[in-house]
Each structure stands twice: as structure tokens, then as C-alpha cells.
Amino acid sequence: MSEQQPLVVKLGGTLLESDKALEALFSTLKAFVNESNRQLVLVHGGGVLVDNQLKAMGLTSTKKNGLRVTPFEQIPVIAGALAGTANKLLLAQAIAHEIPSVGLCLADGGLCRVSQLDPELGAVGQIEGGDATLVTSLLSGGFLPIVSSIGITFDGKLMNVNADQAATAIAEILDAELVMLSDVSGILDGKGQRIAHLTEADAFELMDKNIIKDGMAVKVKAALKATKTLGRPVAVGSWRYPEQLLSLLAGESEHGTRISH
Template sequence: MSLYLLKFGGNAIRGHDDMLRLSREVAELIRGGCSVILVHGGGPEISEEMERRGMTPKKVAGVRVTDADSLEVAEVVLRRINSDMVSCLEECGVTAVGIPGYFCTVCTRKAPVTVDGEEVDLGLVGEVSGTDPNSIQDLLDQGITPVVYPIGKDAEGRMLNVNADTMAAGIAAGAGCTEMIAITDVPGILMDVSDPSSKIDELTLERVDELIADGTISGGMIPKVEACRKALEAGAGAVRMVNGKDPDSIVTDIIRGVPHGTLITKG
């Protein structure tokens, strides 16, 4: 049986209509005999809630600097998104349960990063150091679709904010997923960012490195492909980037054998 991990965030899937559309496709995947794990972020929504509370979001090297107050905001917002997604799945006939990342992973605190020669402490930010695939598999065996939000814990039980791509990569590898599908706000990897028809259908990590080196892959696309790399190097079978705004098919083209998004393999 094929096992897919779908990762989405607020830039690609946001609000009831988007979640319902994705849920219908998840239901179709399951009816087709596949098992599905969902992992979601909520970066835009977290930043908006922080600003609403008079807090200033801060990112360093693409990672949200997280103190105790901003961790509390992140958890509140992520729980709300999680609950909404579970409701949409159930509306489409999918039995689902929302769980925090620490249900199936162990995390460690992320080391400080160096920016312009200065070391910056990211605060309560974690990265996945281990996965318990049995906790996920037990749910799947019962016909339950897990919906994971990326709040982790370290070995001492301290809560940590984890990048959703990082959480998804760790779970995809640990659970032995056939494919991790990163639902983004772009059609895939493009040779020309202004031309959707320049999408690359399939490439290896070696080719990814070449495209980063020549500047074809740049800016916000780099963290997306680096998350794909982490999943592949940790053991995921393949990673596919697809467009969450595609009106025709976000993920179900995959089981129909229709080329969709950009497939990245280890090579």
C-alpha cells in the first residue's frame, strides 16, 4: 500500500474552501487504497496573530526566532488550523485525528546560526532528531488519518517550535513514505520563475545543486528544495512539489499517473 505524506502551509492552503478542496482529494487517495499523513504549518497566520497582540515577528535565516510568548501564539494558532483541517476531512468522510509533532517525534533544540559573522540564538526552535513510526502506523492501521502540527518536545519535555518542512521530512523518512508531497504556492521548480510552462517534471538532488549554483533556484525556493533534500537523505522514497492553488488537482493526479508538479529523487 502506498503511503503519502502531504505537507502544506498557509501560503498554499488557507481557509475553509482550500482545506475542503484538499480534503476531497485526500478522501479520493484513501478510496484508491492509499494511506495519508498530513503535516501542516501556519507561518502567515502565526505572524498575523503575533502582530494582532502587539508582538513583532522576527526571522533569521528563514527561521522564526521563538521565545516563550511567541511559542504560545504558535501553538494556539497551529491547534486552530489543525482542528479546522480535521473538521474538513471528516466532512469529506475521512476519519482523522489532530496530533502534535511530539506524539511521534523527538526533537532537539536548534543550534544558534551565524549571520553576518554574528551568532544568533533562535530560542525555542527545534529540529527532528528521531521518529517513532509505530505511533503513526497504529493510527493508519485503524483507518485513521493523522494530521500533525509542528510543535515538538526535547528529551526533557521542553516544548519547541519546529519548521513544518523539517517536521514533515522527519516523519516522512521515519514512517517510510512512498512519497512526500510538498504543497506549495508554485507549480513546481521552474527554469524561469515568470514562466509556469518552464516547470521541470523530474530531477535529482545533483541537478538541484547545479540549479542552485547557477541561480535558477534562488530566494524562497531554496528552503523548499532543502526540505525536500532532508526528506530524501533521511530515507523518504521521493519528494514531489505541487501547487496548492491548482484548480484541477492538487494531489490526485499522482495516483492517476498524470505528471504533476516536480518530482525530486535522490538519484
């Protein structure tokens, strides 16, 4: 990976449930920044926190094609879990590791333009890149932007945006490189084995066979979009092993899956 491009890191999965995992991740991120002098942007969801909060309130949640159906009456709860709790848990770890950071959502500074994706999904946002001025200013000032996947429409409605799609949009407007981190070691084939390199043709074949499906299909489609827009591969891997994460962030291919068109 070149030193010039910022690096957008999407965080997901059960990471936010474990203080130990968060501590290990931020130790690794700090070491990476110190060694590479790269500018980082973190983009996160927090589905596990959303599930827990909804359950605590006696509310249920369903998914359609890998996206969370978000009734408008639930969006205050979901926004609180993502832009509130999840964002500040990550900010707290950054502060504990002496990383100057700012917590944001997709609407801050007009970073991303969001509209309703599908009335059947409720308050779920379709995302496009917007204005990178605020984030580039923060990066230039030495800050780590930590961006939650809550967006706001032009008429002021809160929207829940898929975090993989959000990370892709932010990478596009920054012309950044993109790494997506989740619970799994990468994209897996029908036998549960990690795929080191995945092309668009192979990806759609695995989707047709229902091997890549639901949330992983959303992730792969977002990554494929980014590879076309950015003209460079996107890495998908796990946050679980800090020693592997350094090589993944550095663009080495022995860990995770590198997606290219």
C-alpha cells in the same frame, strides 16, 4: 506509487486562509483515498496564521535562512496557532468530509525527537525521527493523522519546527512516500518556469545562484534528504488545482516538480 507505502502529504502556504481551498483539498484527498486505498498522513505548518496572530498581538517576526526566528516568549502564541487553530481547522474539514481523523503534534507518542536547533533562532527545533507506533496504529485503525509542526524537547520545552523538515522526518520513520504542497506549482527556474525534474546537483546550482532561496531552499533541502533516506523521489506541487493534485499524489510527473538525487 506503490499501494503498500503510506503517503505523507505536507500542507503549507496560504491554504489555511481559504475555506473554499480547504474544502476542495479534502474532497480531493477523500477521492484519492477511496480510489487508491492508500494510507495518508497530513503534516502542516501555518505560517500565515502565525503571522496574523503575532500581528494582532503587536508582535513582530523575522526569518533567518528561511526559518522563523522564534523567541521563547512567543512560542505559546505560535504553538496555539499551529497545534491549535491550524490543526483543528484541518480536523474540521476532515470531519466534514467524513474522514476519521486524529489531530497530533510531533511529540505525541514520541513520534519525533526534537532539540533546539540554534540559540540564535530561539525556540526552533531540530528534528529526527522517533517512534512510529502511535501513527501506524492510527493508520491501521483507519484514521487520518493530522500532525502539526510543534515539537517538544526531552526537557519539556515547546519548539517550532519547520513543517517541510517535519514531514521529511515522519516520511522517513514510516518509510512513506512524500508530497509537499504549497502555493506554487513546483520548483521554478530563473525565468519563473516550473522544473519538472530536479536533481541534487541542479538544486545546489540554483541555490548558489540564489534562484532557490529562503523557505524554498529549506523545502528543497528537506526533500533531498528524504530522497536519499527513502530511495525514491519526492514531489513538490500546488494544492490550488484539485484535478492536478490527484495526478501529483498518484506519482505522475506532468504536474509539480519531482526531486531526486
